[in-house]
Amino acid sequence: TQLLEQSPQFLSIQEGENLTVYCNSSSVFSSLQWYRQEPGEGPVLLVTVVTGGEVKKLKRLTFQFGDARKDSSLHITAAQPGDTGLYLCAGSYSGAGSYQLTFGKGTKLSVIP
Amino acid sequence: NAGVTQTPKFQVLKTGQSMTLQCAQDMNHNSMYWYRQDPGMGLRLIYYSASEGTTDKGEVPNGYNVSRLNKREFSLRLESAAPSQTSVYFCASSARRGWEQYFGPGTRLTVT
Numbered sequence: 593t594q595l596l597e598q599s600p601q602f603l604s605i606q607e608g609e610n611l612t613v614y615c616n617s618s619s620v621f622s623s624l625q626w627y628r629q630e631p632g633e634g635p636v637l638l639v640t641v642v643t644g645g646e647v648k649k650l651k652r653l654t655f656q657f658g659d660a661r662k663d664s665s666l667h668i669t670a671a672q673p674g675d676t677g678l679y680l681c682a683g684s685y686s687g688a689g690s691y692q693l694t695f696g697k698g699t700k701l702s703v704i705p
Numbered sequence: 706n707a708g709v710t711q712t713p714k715f716q717v718l719k720t721g722q723s724m725t726l727q728c729a730q731d732m733n734h735n736s737m738y739w740y741r742q743d744p745g746m747g748l749r750l751i752y753y754s755a756s757e758g759t760t761d762k763g764e765v766p767n768g769y770n771v772s773r774l775n776k777r778e779f780s781l782r783l784e785s786a787a788p789s790q791t792s793v794y795f796c797a798s799s800a801r802r803g804w805e806q807y808f809g810p811g812t813r814l815t816v817t
Binding site (some may be wrong): 617622624627632633634635636637640654681682684686691692695696697698 | 710745746747748770788797799801802803804805806807808810811
């Protein structure tokens with residue numbers, strides 16, 4: 593079983609602040625995905641990163657895949673209340689002849705107006 | 706284009722009762738999954754179907770059964786519900802196993 597550790601588990605910040613959340617593993621992943629889950633809803637895919645060192649931007653969100661493809665970070669600039677939610681990372685790896693996806697437990701973000 | 710749909714959205718069962726959670730996707734995806742989500746435990750895979758006609762156990766399969774009815778539909782059955790099965794259940798689909806997943810809105814199940 594491939595494990596993904598996310599940190600911090602909880603984060604409460606004021607509107608307008610910047611923040612970074614992390615996703616780490618001892619395993620190499622073929623790709624890594626970030627999802628956001630709002631209260632009472634299912635997770636929604638935000639981005640997939642595939643290449644080591646890759647950086648993707650989605651408005652105020654910046655995603656980075658580590659050079660060794662073992663870790664990733666999500667940086668949010670000028671957080672807004674609408675960013676509140678559970679952020680999940682998920683790593684795809686090859687095992688038992690097929691690709692499998694493993695999820696971290698998530699970072700719960702609260703942005704206070 | 707509805708994506709992934711789940712029914713029902715809410716359900717209350719008494720211990721020992723049975724029920725089936727329904728899931729359907731309209732994205733022509735090959736793989737489908739059932740997860741449960743509990744506070745502090747994250748998403749845990751119950752069963753998955755890598756392709757039509759196949760099903761396999763995930764991390765927490767005990768007390769559940771699944772049926773991949775066709776390419777679109779994947780159901781989860783609780784034969785004899787227990788309070789430990791109180792949870793939020795999510796169905797998801799992906800083009801292939803290990804690829805990006807698309808989730809339904811969830812079923813909130815309470816077993817008393």
